[in-house]
Amino acid sequence: MQSFYIRYRNTQGTLMRILNAASRRALDLPVVQAEPAEHDHQVTLALDVNQKQVGQLYREWYAIADVIQVSSDQVSSGAAHTAEWTAAHPPAGVTMEESRAAARA
Amino acid sequence: MHKGADIVLQCLRAEGVELVFGYPGGAIMPLYDALEGSGVRHILTRHEQGAVFAAEGYARVTGEVGVAMATSGPGATNLVTGIADAKMDSVPLVCITGQVRSALIGTDAFQETDVFGVTLSLTKWSRLVRTLDEIPEAIAEGFHWARSGRPGPVVIDIPTDMLKAKKEFSGPVKFTPHARPADAKADGGFTDTTFTTKIAALLQQASKPVALVGAGAKLSGAIPELRRLLDDLNVPTFATVHGLGAVPPQAPYYLGMVGMHGTRAANTALHETDLLFVFGARLDDRVTGDPTRFAPHAKIVHFEIDPAQLDRVRPCEISVVGNLADTIPAFQTELRQHSLPDFSGWRAVACGAERAELDPRGLAQPTIRFLDELFSRLPQDSVVIADVGQHQMWAAQRYRSSSPRGFITSGGLGAMGFALPAAVGVQLAKPDTCVLCVSGDGGFQMNIQELATVRRLGLPVKMVIIDNKYLGMVRQWQQLFYQRNYAETDLSDNPDFVEIAKAYKIHSFRLNEDAMREFPVSNETGDEIDRFLRSPEPELLVFDCAPEANVFPMVPAGAALSEMLLEEEPTQ
Numbered sequence: 039m040q041s042f043y044i045r046y047r048n049t050q051g052t053l054m055r056i057l058n059a060a061s062r063r064a065l066d067l068p069v070v071q072a073e074p075a076e077h078d079h080q081v082t083l084a085l086d087v088n089q090k091q092v093g094q095l096y097r098e099w100y101a102i103a104d105v106i107q108v109s110s111d112q113v114s115s116g117a118a119h120t121a122e123w124t125a126a127h128p129p130a131g132v133t134m135e136e137s138r139a140a141a142r143a
Numbered sequence: 144m145h146k147g148a149d150i151v152l153q154c155l156r157a158e159g160v161e162l163v164f165g166y167p168g169g170a171i172m173p174l175y176d177a178l179e180g181s182g183v184r185h186i187l188t189r190h191e192q193g194a195v196f197a198a199e200g201y202a203r204v205t206g207e208v209g210v211a212m213a214t215s216g217p218g219a220t221n222l223v224t225g226i227a228d229a230k231m232d233s234v235p236l237v238c239i240t241g242q243v244r245s246a247l248i249g250t251d252a253f254q255e256t257d258v259f260g261v262t263l264s265l266t267k268w269s270r271l272v273r274t275l276d277e278i279p280e281a282i283a284e285g286f287h288w289a290r291s292g293r294p295g296p297v298v299i300d301i302p303t304d305m306l307k308a309k310k311e312f313s314g315p316v317k318f319t320p321h322a323r324p325a326d327a328k329a330d331g332g333f334t335d336t337t338f339t340t341k342i343a344a345l346l347q348q349a350s351k352p353v354a355l356v357g358a359g360a361k362l363s364g365a366i367p368e369l370r371r372l373l374d375d376l377n378v379p380t381f382a383t384v385h386g387l388g389a390v391p392p393q394a395p396y397y398l399g400m401v402g403m404h405g406t407r408a409a410n411t412a413l414h415e416t417d418l419l420f421v422f423g424a425r426l427d428d429r430v431t432g433d434p435t436r437f438a439p440h441a442k443i444v445h446f447e448i449d450p451a452q453l454d455r456v457r458p459c460e461i462s463v464v465g466n467l468a469d470t471i472p473a474f475q476t477e478l479r480q481h482s483l484p485d486f487s488g489w490r491a492v493a494c495g496a497e498r499a500e501l502d503p504r505g506l507a508q509p510t511i512r513f514l515d516e517l518f519s520r521l522p523q524d525s526v527v528i529a530d531v532g533q534h535q536m537w538a539a540q541r542y543r544s545s546s547p548r549g550f551i552t553s554g555g556l557g558a559m560g561f562a563l564p565a566a567v568g569v570q571l572a573k574p575d576t577c578v579l580c581v582s583g584d585g586g587f588q589m590n591i592q593e594l595a596t597v598r599r600l601g602l603p604v605k606m607v608i609i610d611n612k613y614l615g616m617v618r619q620w621q622q623l624f625y626q627r628n629y630a631e632t633d634l635s636d637n638p639d640f641v642e643i644a645k646a647y648k649i650h651s652f653r654l655n656e657d658a659m660r661e662f663p664v665s666n667e668t669g670d671e672i673d674r675f676l677r678s679p680e681p682e683l684l685v686f687d688c689a690p691e692a693n694v695f696p697m698v699p700a701g702a703a704l705s706e707m708l709l710e711e712e713p714t715q
Binding site for chain 1: 259260263264267268269270271288293320321323449450451452453454455
């Protein structure tokens with residue numbers, strides 16, 4: 039289970055679009071908490087996702103017009119830490135070498 | 144004082160809208176009532192799906208925002224397929240729907256549908272207008288999102304009482320998007336010019352580089368920049384179905400279309416490459432084949448405006464996020480400071496005659512000969528619109544356009560019934576251009592009612608039905624992968640399309656395969672095709688195609704690109 043924090047402007051449908059990115063992947067939504075955060079809003083989601091889905095979700099959330107920032111508690115590397123999307127290139131699920139090796143197998 | 148409907152139309156004019164496609168109904172009647180004298184021309188289609196596909200056709204050929212309007216309930220739900228199509232193919236589209244009166248929303252009123260909810264996952268942005276004051280802002284913001292970044296569909300749902308109500312109106316507004324931290328970083332992806340040196344270094348290490356061109360190259364308007372870069376790179380290059388026309392087909396390094404029905408040369412090169420440049424393509428499964436075995440030796444350099452499209456198949460070595468109109472010149476500037484390795488040996492193999500674009504037996508197919516004959520006689524800068532199915536892939540394989548917007552089809556969603564209404568939109572946008580609509584017998588019947596729109600407007604659209612009396616592509620799969628169990632794909636009881644067209648007062652005629660058995664075709668057949676293409680009136684040509692003609696090459700679903708079929712194999 040991994041926690042995601044999505045900061046967004048509370049415009050029509052934005053929260054639904056955020057949730058839809060999870061539901062279209064048939065992910066259960068056991069924890070959804072939306073609340074005001076300073077001048078904006080933030081929704082916290084707990085999702086059972088694999089690493090590939092993490093990358094997809096980051097990108098899809100960021101493509102929503104009124105999403106401001108996406109971050110998560112990363113637990114895959116063993117130690118939990120908060121990872122924020124701070125670069126144009128969002129996090130990838132697997133390394134390039136792993137991926138190429140799988141394609142050649 | 145202005146009515147809401149007048150405000151909507153004034154805001155549309157402010158966005159540059161001259162043409163809208165639609166179908167009236169109860170909740171949107173006030174908007175129709177205000178059309179006359181508004182400066183916005185309305186095109187009545189005969190079904191809302193026809194309206195949205197026509198708006199898409201207009202948008203695809205011009206690059207401008209297409210606008211469709213419909214009433215609440217069934218009118219709005221009939222737009223849904225077109226909205227999904229626009230999302231998949233990055234088409235700028237604004238749909239304006241009437242909604243039941245504000246007081247009735249949520250009461251399951253007559254013709255009430257939650258179109259905002261229905262389209263939420265299909266739109267880039269949408270708004271259910273709650274007050275009259277919101278209208279100018281909603282339209283300005285909707286057009287902004289439809290045309291910005293990766294273009295896409297927008298829905299603006301307006302309750303009928305908002306369209307009737309009056310208020311003071313000071314004029315349309317401009318929308319300025321809020322800045323967000325990651326935007327600056329995404330924009331900065333290409334200003335950080337280290338990416339150019341990294342790519343140049345990858346090129347130095349590569350021995351089999353290739354380039355793949357997708358729709359993003361066209362949408363960015365960076366075709367001249369892309370062509371200059373490709374000339375400099377001079378590596379084997381291919382295109383997705385939406386990238387066709389971006390690269391001149393006569394370019395010596397060009398290998399044609401890639402993917403499920405791509406050329407043998409393109410698919411083979413993509414499988415062998417060790418460095419893949421992707422320019423504005425999302426690498427969907429029709430392009431990659433089995434994604435786990437896609438370009439197994441390649442490092443990927445992906446130029447893309449939409450970060451959501453990156454790393455979908457597998458992580459890229461270098462992703463360049465930004466408008467190709469900016470990123471390509473930046474890369475080219477760097478590239479010209481380096482001398483590239485000699486790729487001529489690789490180019491000779493990848494582009495060589497041994498990897499001919501189509502199996503020679505395929506070229507003998509009368510339908511392919513017919514399409515070759517048709518396309519070779521088209522005037523320069525014609526636009527071909529293909530529906531969905533076997534004819535679509537034959538057309539994509541055979542039509543060699545140098546025009547970036549010269550081949551239009553529903554590529555991502557694969558929506559049958561697209562071509563005829565889309566051709567209406569294209570012809571209205573390009574009244575002096577030859578517009579050729581190629582459909583199958585299944586797809587043509589899905590929006591056959593738009594013959595009435597063609598006739599009413601006197602549009603000189605040239606319509607071709609490749610009639611094999613089957614849902615041909617499904618039948619082909621049934622033949623190859625379902626032991627010839629042709630379940631519910633037999634259309635042998637098709638109506639007589641020639642007679643149907645006549646009922647719409649559209650001239651029509653039939654050609655059969657016998658006319659294509661001579662090579663070259665007889666003067667009589669050639670003259671008939673020329674007359675058809677040059678007629679100032681709408682025309683329908685029905686080509687009787689062999690029922691079991693198949694499209695090859697074909698990469699079976701789930702197979703790698705290297706496992707393409709070049710001819711029929713025994714049923715397993």
